[in-house]
Amino acid sequence: MTSNSVYIGVDLAWGDKNLSGFCVLVPYKNSLKIIDIKLLKSIDDIVYEIQKYHEYKVYIGLDAPLLVPNKDGNRECEKLFNKDFAKYKISMLPVNRTILTKYNSNIRSEVLYKRLIEDGYKRDYNSDKVIYEVYPHSTIAMLFNNHKILPYKRKKGRDVGFVREQIDIYKKYLAKVVSPHKILKSDVATLRGQGLKDFEDILDSITCAYTIHFCQNNEARFYKVDDEDIFVTPISPWKVYVLKCADETLYTGVTTHLKRRVNEHNTSNVGAKYTRNRRPVELIYFENCDDKVEAMKREYAIKQLSRKEKLKLVDV
Known part of the structure; x- marks a missing residue:
């Protein structure tokens, strides 16, 4: 690598049995290049992969809460985000200890964050080891999809064909900002079931990495927990x-x-x-x-x- 900075995206699974998307981007010419992309299972695996880049400036975008101080309801940062983005019909689901401990007795994202704090990571772009929460939906809406949610997540009322179409659109959006890679040339029409979900998680990890890179030098909004920035999202530059x-x-x-x-x-x-x-x-x-x-x-x-x-x- 010729760059001294790497941008890592983690689409973290809430439970230990599920896989997390993991992507590493580096600046390449006037774009970004994928140098590693995979699915990982354990927190140990994720930390191990991150530690490979200890000699570089590392910027991590994590699609999961770093800190969850509230037992129920929404965190204050989510309330503020939902208020700001209501005009786009974009909102975040509630994050609280009651919900997250249903998946794991220890909240996985907090465990990961504590491990990374020990390695020197901070919620501060001036640090050489940076970590923030990010949200793929707001990045896609603000940067690619004309301020509208891209409905690529599987949910009631969306059949497999519809989800494939949306994920194909998602893939093409990312191909505009990331150098050619075989992942972004995949035939979505052949994917179904867990394979389709895995591909979605991989794309989300790319978006997480791209978000943390974009917000470093472009228009962005930060939201706080414990009076310190914790979550960042792109906003319109106009x-x-x-x-x-x-x-x-x-x-x-x-x-x-x-x-x-x-x-x-x-x-x-x-x-x-x-x-x-x-x-x-x-x-x-x-x-x-x-x-x-x-x-x-x-x-x-x-x-x-x-x-x-x-x-x-x-x-x-």
Whole structure:
């Protein structure tokens, strides 16, 4: 490997009898490359595979709860996530000790997390050993499926043919961001029963690894447990923003990269014509938007406000 960073995705099974998806990605040219992908059974197996990369910066995305402080109901991080993503009809199922201990007397994800803490893993992107919870459904929706849930999970009312179709769509989404690999060329039509479930878990492990990579340098939202970030998910990069110019006038625009765009307004001809003769400009306000259309509509609405109304909006 030429990169000093690896991105590991674990789609952790809740019970000891089931297999967990495990994937390792590394940066490769302008993409990501799968260097290992498999199904693993025990926590020991997972820890062993992770420890192979002890000489690298390791970023782990785990589709399972790292900490479960609540006996019943939802954790606070899930309540906040469900509130934020309700407009997309995306929600997480309740995570609590009552539910999870039905599968195992010890909650497997907590056991794994404690083992990894001993190896130096932290919920902090500034660490060389990073771990966060991730959620494949929100990643797929926000990055690939037009902010909608992809219904690839088997459940009542979904026959095998329908699930295969959705998993094939899922596979093609991942093929857009990961270099060619035989897993992503598999014929889903031949899969059924446990084989189809295993393939789903493998795809989820790729998504977990991709999520932890994407959120490192792109738009993401973090949620906390015990006052420390624990869960991360991609969000739409579109923003509407307001700048205060050197002459005290206000400028409103849209962007997918706020820091870069403000820098362009201040330093290059790529910035708006209006701001070139009014430098330096200062970012005083921004809003997240679902997509480009919403951002442009919101930009228009803000531009129709009076100066007094704009200042009230940005609370300057």
